[in-house]
Amino acid sequence: MTVCTKCGNPKVVITRKQSGQSLCSDCFIKSIEKKVQKTIRREKLITKGDKVMVALSGGKDSVVTLDILNSYRERHVIDLCAVTIDEGIKGYRDEGVRIAVDHAKRLGIEHEVVSFKDCFNIDLDEIMKTDNHRGSCTYCGVFRRWIINRQARKFGATKIATGHNLDDESEAILMNYLEGNINNLSSLGAITTSKSPKFTPKIKPLREIPEKEVGLYALCKGLEIHLAGCPYAQESFRMEVANILKDLSKNHPTIMYSTLKGYDKIKPLVKENYALEYHDGDCEICGEPSSNKLCRACTFLKELGKEVNI
């Protein structure tokens, strides 16, 4: 019978293919927390006195990010707040918002729910009913980033924490590499900063934790999470790359980690030669940093015959 490699408990919740290690619930929780703390320390993701805003969807990744960062808040290292974005996806988003609200209330942290409808006078369901739309994920990504950046300034946050896990990060690295997007490649990593004072640095505390282990951590800790797939999720190049990596991982269980670590080694060189150019300009409509007259959010809204609510 398999027992926990650390304490001998027979109730094993995971056997890690990459190390052969088997862990019980308590030892698994400790191992994840230790690993995230190590990433935070090594990459200098937070400094004492930071106010960290978590982009909290209610899904496993953001709930676990909030849970682990809350231990820093409890030790008075940081202050914590959260934003939840309601894209307006009927039958999907409401449950995630409820779970996010409950977690924020439980922890007693500052929290705001911000909707596409309030900011842009149109929600994602309405966008998807328009002719010639650009596809749900394009709007969702751009509009969400717009809200997150703005809300971070409103909260006075010094860092934005997102729930990107090892699978997300290794997919992004491989995808950008395969597409030759070396400029985009330069902006990945544990912490993303910008010369623009309007952009708050973004941190990814879970980037070394495999996606399944993030979900398992939430279940082991009894954290309520929104378990559902976005109804607009569609076949994409990203999904194809994700499937390749998952397939490779079956016989090469450390492949995602080595993809990440290899990238971290070449990142300084990529950044030096291919960093995205900094444009000291603002969008004419909303005032957000933009290299063109209009930012991407305002460009999309113009196409949709809408304008942002400032």
Place this chain on the structure above:
Amino acid sequence: MSFTASFQNKEETKDFKEGLTIQDVLDDLELSSETVVAKQNGDIVVEDTEIQDGDEIKLIQIIYGG
């Protein structure tokens, strides 16, 4: 001799066979152990755990595409 397996609000009663594991149930339902966590009578278990007669197996999908 049977056990129940539930996945996404659907519960099925299955015939129990000696030596049957969680992985066999996942294979039977064409589910990947990479996206699903299994509970045996409320406890999280690994895929090579043997199923016992009368067990309640709950399969929780924790990874969704997209």
